[in-house]
Amino acid sequence: MVSFSKAKTAGKDTRSADQPPAREETLVANLKHDELFYLGRFNGVPCIACAIDEEEQLPADWKTIGLWELYSSMDGVEYNIATYASQIISWQQTSRYCPVCGSPMVSVEGGWGKRCTRGDYSGYPPVIPAIIVLIHDGERLLLSHKPGWGKRYGLIAGFVEPGETLEECVHREVKEEAGIEVDDLQYMKSQPWPFPNQLMVGFTARYKSGEIHPQDGELDDVRWFTRETLPETPPMSVWPICSSPAGLNNNKNSTRGISASSQERRH
Numbered sequence: 001m002v003s004f005s006k007a008k009t010a011g012k013d014t015r016s017a018d019q020p021p022a023r024e025e026t027l028v029a030n031l032k033h034d035e036l037f038y039l040g041r042f043n044g045v046p047c048i049a050c051a052i053d054e055e056e057q058l059p060a061d062w063k064t065i066g067l068w069e070l071y072s073s074m075d076g077v078e079y080n081i082a083t084y085a086s087q088i089i090s091w092q093q094t095s096r097y098c099p100v101c102g103s104p105m106v107s108v109e110g111g112w113g114k115r116c117t118r119g120d121y122s123g124y125p126p127v128i129p130a131i132i133v134l135i136h137d138g139e140r141l142l143l144s145h146k147p148g149w150g151k152r153y154g155l156i157a158g159f160v161e162p163g164e165t166l167e168e169c170v171h172r173e174v175k176e177e178a179g180i181e182v183d184d185l186q187y188m189k190s191q192p193w194p195f196p197n198q199l200m201v202g203f204t205a206r207y208k209s210g211e212i213h214p215q216d217g218e219l220d221d222v223r224w225f226t227r228e229t230l231p232e233t234p235p236m237s238v239w240p241i242c243s244s245p246a247g248l249n250n251n252k253n254s255t256r257g258i259s260a261s262s263q264e265r266r267h
C-alpha cells in the first residue's frame with residue numbers, strides 16, 4: 001500500500017507478508033490519516049492511498065520515500081501505482097472547495113470527479129500536457145543545458161499552451177529554446193510525470209533549418225552531440241518515457257479504472 005505525507009510516500013511491503021491484510025485499513029488504523037481511496041488491485045493485493053499526518057510517527061517496518069527516489073528504484077507498474085496515488089491524493093487535497101464560489105465540493109458518482117454543492121461547477125484531477133522531443137540530424141542529437149544542471153544535458157521540453165496542438169507546441173518550444181526549425185515530427189510514447197501532474201508526450205524530430213542558439217534565456221547552452229561525444233547521462237532505469245503502462249486490475253466501468261461504488265471510503 002502507499003500513503004502520502006506531503007511529498008513523501010510511506011509504505012509497507014505487503015508482498016512479503018505471510019497473509020495479506022484482511023482489511024486494508026488495519027495498515028493505517030493507528031496512524032492519523034485522511035480519507036482512504038481504493039485504487040484497485042495489483043497482483044491480487046489491494047492498493048489504497050491516503051494522506052498521513054505529517055507529524056505522525058510511522059511504525060518501524062514502514063518508511064517514507066520521495067517519488068523521485070521511487071522513480072529509480074521501483075518497477076514500472078508499481079511506480080505508476082505510486083504516482084497514480086500521489087495525484088489522487090493531491091486532487092483530493094486541492095478540490096475541497098469550488099474555485100468559482102468557494103462552496104464545498106462533493107464527489108461525483110462514477111469516478112474521481114467533484115462538483116460544487118451550490119453552483120454548476122465540476123472538476124476532475126488535472127493532467128497538464130507537456131512535450132519532450134529528441135531532435136536529430138541523422139547523425140547527431142541536439143541536447144540543451146540549464147544553469148545549475150552541472151554536466152547534465154537534456155532534451156528540449158515544455159508545457160502545452162491553451163489552444164495549441166502537441167505538434168504546434170513542439171515547433172514553438174524548439175524555436176523558443178534552440179532557435180531552429182524541425183520537421184518529420186513523430187510521436188514516440190507518453191508517460192505520466194507526477195511532479196506534480198504532467199503527462200509527458202515524447203516525440204522525435206529532424207533538424208530542418210536555422211542556426212542553433214538558446215533564445216528565451218531559460219537555457220545557457222544548446223548543442224549537437226554524436227554517439228561518441230554524449231554528455232553524462234542517467235542510468236537507463238531512470239530515463240523518462242521508458243516505464244510500462246499502469247497495470248492496475250480494477251473496475252473497467254470507469255475510464256479511471258475506479259467507480260465511486262467500488263471506492264471504500266473510511267475515516
Ligand SMILES: [Zn+2]
Nearest residue numbers: 098101116119
Ligand atoms: Zn461553486
